[in-house]
Amino acid sequence: MIMARDDSHLPEKLRGLRIPLIGSPLFIISNPDLVIAQCKAGIIGAFPALNAREGEGEPPLLEAWLKRITEELDRHNQDNPDTPAAPFAVNQIVHRSNARLERDLEICVKWKVPVWITSLGARVEVNEAAHSCGGVVLHDIINDTFAKKAIDKGADGLIAVAAGAGGHAGQQSPFALMREIRAWFDGPVALSGAIASGEALLAARALGADFGYMGSPFIATHEANADEAYKQMIVDSTAEDIVYSSLFTGVHGNYLKGSVERAGLDPNNLPEADPSSMNFSSGSSKPKAWKEIWGSGQGIGDVKKVTSAGALVDRIAGEYDIAGRRLAAEFAT
Ligand SMILES: Cc1cc2nc3c(=O)[nH]c(=O)nc-3n(C[C@H](O)[C@H](O)[C@H](O)COP(=O)(O)O)c2cc1C
Numbered sequence: 598m599i600m601a602r603d604d605s606h607l608p609e610k611l612r613g614l615r616i617p618l619i620g621s622p623l624f625i626i627s628n629p630d631l632v633i634a635q636c637k638a639g640i641i642g643a644f645p646a647l648n649a650r651e652g653e654g655e656p657p658l659l660e661a662w663l664k665r666i667t668e669e670l671d672r673h674n675q676d677n678p679d680t681p682a683a684p685f686a687v688n689q690i691v692h693r694s695n696a697r698l699e700r701d702l703e704i705c706v707k708w709k710v711p712v713w714i715t716s717l718g719a720r721v722e723v724n725e726a727a728h729s730c731g732g733v734v735l736h737d738i739i740n741d742t743f744a745k746k747a748i749d750k751g752a753d754g755l756i757a758v759a760a761g762a763g764g765h766a767g768q769q770s771p772f773a774l775m776r777e778i779r780a781w782f783d784g785p786v787a788l789s790g791a792i793a794s795g796e797a798l799l800a801a802r803a804l805g806a807d808f809g810y811m812g813s814p815f816i817a818t819h820e821a822n823a824d825e826a827y828k829q830m831i832v833d834s835t836a837e838d839i840v841y842s843s844l845f846t847g848v849h850g851n852y853l854k855g856s857v858e859r860a861g862l863d864p865n866n867l868p869e870a871d872p873s874s875m876n877f878s879s880g881s882s883k884p885k886a887w888k889e890i891w892g893s894g895q896g897i898g899d900v901k902k903v904t905s906a907g908a909l910v911d912r913i914a915g916e917y918d919i920a921g922r923r924l925a926a927e928f929a930t
């Protein structure tokens with residue numbers, strides 16, 4: 598495989614990946630098993646801090662997760678010096694309803710989290726916390742205005758969430774969004790939105806992204822904390838089975854039509870929601886977004902079976918290599 602990618606322009610924490618891919622954070626679904634598997638497979642693995650939820654009076658589960666991930670990856674690196682694990686990332690939801698934010702930031706600083714992914718609001722103090730322990734911050738945005746704000750507030754890089762992405766997706770074409778960002782920003786950028794193949798990853802790189810950012814295909818992995826029926830629905834569905842709606846969280850997102858039907862609603866006739874209903878402190882709306890209404894991006898036509906996360910990364914790496922060679926041959930002299 599050609600692995601002569603020059604990543605020397607990137608912050609050190611983002612260099613040396615096997616393929617230029619980040620496994621994106623998935624509410625409820627991303628857990629230490631998935632993150633460790635992603636990192637060992639050579640891509641950045643990520644989880645939302647909010648996924649680590651302890652019971653009343655118990656010590657913070659986030660701390661236990663960070664300890665386990667850090668120690669397992671260190672052990673892997675000692676045993677495999679030639680194929681070290683990629684660094685991991687923690688996602689902070691920077692939204693006023695996230696009452697745990699301050700505590701979670703402290704824990705992440707203590708464990709020197711290498712990559713910080715921030716979403717739903719750019720805040721200077723979060724970037725400062727990350728930088729205080731040598732972390733790199735990537736902030737997710739859906740348009741160029743938010744991208745400029747994020748960099749003004751001190752983020753090191755951007756995650757461009759284009760149309761077709763799972764979760765709170767944007768509405769802009771990746772072609773438009775990526776080019777507008779690259780007109781003024783030469784720092785790290787990851788591009789997301791229906792990336793589920795090596796071909797799509799190569800396209801993201803061709804547009805000027807340093808990384809692809811891929812979430813939904815990881816739902817259909819053995820490690821993911823998702824119902825087996827959800828995993829199977831990812832395998833069985835295609836782009837036509839995705840509905841874009843604001844009903845479930847107050848912000849527009851992409852969901853599996855099959856799960857909307859299971860909840861007794863008509864996916865083709867969903868009302869709009871009030872944005873002030875967004876809440877990350879506890880489940881509020883009914884049916885419950887994420888638990889009953891299953892999120893997914895449009896790229897899942899490429900997901901043909903439930904596999905291990907490592908096998909999924911192997912598939913993407915193989916396709917990326919073949920697609921890259923085929924395209925490079927067009928330019929050979
Ligand atoms: C079920 C689900 C849950 C998600 N949860 C989060 C989250 O907690 N935090 C976040 O920043 N992004 C979240 N996202 C968005 C992803 O991180 C990422 O932007 C998206 O998955 C990329 O598009 P793709 O699924 O088409 O690859 C979620 C996406 C899905 C599908």
